[in-house]
Amino acid sequence: MTGTERSTGGSAASWDPAVYLRFASERARPFTELVARVGAENPGVVLDLGCGEGSGTAALARRWPGARVIGVDSSPEMLAAAERAAAGVEFVVGDVRDWAPDGPVDLVVSNAVLHWIPGHDRLLAGWAGWLRPGGWLAVQVPGNFRAPTHAVLADLCRSPAWADRLAEVAPSPDAVLEPAGYLDVLTGAGLAADVWETTYLHVLTGTDPVLGWVRSTVLRPVLARLGDDDAARLTADYAAALRTAYPVRPDGTTVLPFRRIFAVGTRPT
Template sequence: MRWDPAQYAAFSDHRARPFFDLVGRVDHPAPRRIVDLGCGPGELTVVLARRWPEAEVLGIDSSPEMVERARSLEDTPANLAFVPGDVRDWTPEAGTDVVVSNAVLQWVPDHQTLLARWAAALEERACLAFQVPGNFSAPSHVLMRRLAESERWCQQLGSILRHDDVVSPPEDYHRLLRGAGLEADIWETTYQHLLTGADPVLEWVRGTGLRPILAALPAADAAEFERTYAAMLSAAYPPEPDGGTLLAFRRIFAVGTRSSTGISPAA
């Protein structure tokens, strides 16, 4: 399944805000090594490298297209590098003080096991910061699943989409981090994004959640699915009287920190 960096970047201002809200709660005075897991096109990893210029900063992404786009960025700091890699195979090396995962783990089945492994490997004062979308019960996703499971599409798409158990509730992430001996800072936010243009919610999900369906269908079928889905979205997300379309988007945030005083992991 290929990523389209240009489509993903179409709403870059909205997609970037949770990243800044997340890393704004990371409090490490002088990290030695920072890893951005699922760095995408790299612009936000550049922010990390500029915030901590003395740190070695590494962006990792499984998409060759995203890594290529990241490596093509101009005027990147000298302390920054991008490499291809699968987050499922990654483990913190010694000296890794900040680990960031921004809107990635929802794509990884059983990511809770990964989080527990990463958290257990953190050294003193190191931080693990991640955010995941919590909108799988929103109309955009419910309608997508309903259409994919309909009689017209179920044979081609019946098992493509996961359901509302893709991510855990906030309290489960809190227990996971505390169980690994970390101090846990967990919160959630619902952003009200005002989108513009034709079929704006379709354009939004086309860059993320709709990708597995588009990848699974021939071009003509994908166009038919999109037309039907676009009509459903237009009914669910009508334009505002003063223009634009409101998209409510819930996000779950977590920052776990290995305290210098130490918290005993749960038995």
């Protein structure tokens, strides 16, 4: 996934590349800024774990044209789009929680994937173990799980009207670590680490644009549990709450603050 809030294989809901790419430029920026911190010069094997619709994987192949670039994702819909977007790249259907390469690698990239995986600190340490000396690991996760987009939805999922069906898929405020936690994971795995965070102010337009943003991310597994009528009812309540939390500005735009956490590590030679 590129800036994907993408799948690992644990959800029954299918991914729609067209919906996800509605905000392609906003979602691409964190990936670009993540990979800009990677100092690999001539990597032999590059992995994009949770590659989604493949635009980021294609960018990796352009930056390192001599590398064997492999994109891994569990969504057939996303991989179909990826194969069109990134010629010359290998794509593999797999769940990043248990997929493994056939040998040591030079670069592992995972953009907006790990927040879907409870206990992903252990997974991240395992990925670090794949690196050759001089190899790089670069990950980005959303850091907005206490923001209204997620807190309001969590409250709805746990409310009396929905708890019996949705409580277990309510967004968790602790889905990701704080930046210091990722620093500890990478240094504990023997890497020299660079960890930082950024809050983007996305200026959105149109009707209920924040709802449009979350349809392809945090709302997707929730709606997958409901029939059409119930999904419409919950979506209407959620949209109303989002309009209050993210009001339209006088110029007709809506600002969505979005915090992201970045962690890059390299194995010393």
